[in-house]
Amino acid sequence: MELQLFANEAVQGKKLVYLYRILSKAATTDGATLAFTTENGRTKSKDADSTATKDGSIRTPGAAEVEITATSILKKGDTLIEDLEKALDDDALIEIWEVNLAEPATDANKFKGKYFQGYLTEIEHTANADEFVEVSMTFGINGNGETGEVTVTTKQQEQAYAFADTVKTGA
Template identity: 85%
Template sequence: MRKLELQLFGNEAVQGKKLVYLYRILSEAAKENGATLAFTTENGRTKSKDADSTATKDGSIRTPGAAEVEITATSILKKGDALIGKLEKALDDDALVEIWEANLMEPASSGSNKFKGKYFQGYLTEIEYTANADEFVEVSLTFGINGNGEDGDVTVTASQQEQAYAFVDTPKTGA
């Protein structure tokens, strides 16, 4: 009998919830930490290049243009979400936004709560609120990125790693 060596995806594949994005308005860097969006359902990063084609006697040659990077995020709107409000104001004010992409499946060797990732700066170019009658309000964001981003180690706190909510104990919490 012939033995097949199959690639095991269970130990190697990165689940979507393990690739997290953090955001901060650049002008708030001295007083605010990067933060995750509440109830994120989807993130995406696209890198693309246009190329010009020049006809020659020997056939076409292609000249690649500059790479363009776009980051998208979709989340369920959390009541009183301050980050969404800040990001929408950044769109109105043409304010630069910092974005970190962290892969929670790849811890960095430089310390605890650090993960391999990328750092970007760009502008929020589109925000869309979708409110279907029988569903939660969904917010979709699109960022146009300056440059290509830089590789590095990203700090993601334990509570940010938990994403949607943190443990709350049974005693009353006040008022």
């Protein structure tokens, strides 16, 4: 009984999706998922300085740092990965949405999520002879992100499976 309850309450990895957009394209481009994503991750860490006192050490926390990682299989003709790599070359700011599709929000096609802005800091293409080409990326995030409700269209949800918002902001 407890195992069944766990299975109904646990969030599967495929339900936590990430959408990306180059900030300069916000007026004309929707946020998009990477094709064939195999893994995503978000890490928040904080260094702390230690000061020795007569009573023992005291710790002073530094600023939190956030990194988002993504790994996917390269799709033929994938323009999003090309755009993201160009953004790395151009030091262009990127918008990233982390969306939990297992937690619908108040309106249709809205889900609980987080919004981030940052830079692509690393991209690696791995091409093993017997496997598909894999692309791994690391994004350095400005600040801690903001929590809110994120629009994910039906089409974006379908792509995910095979605060600013993800829809165009204007012409």
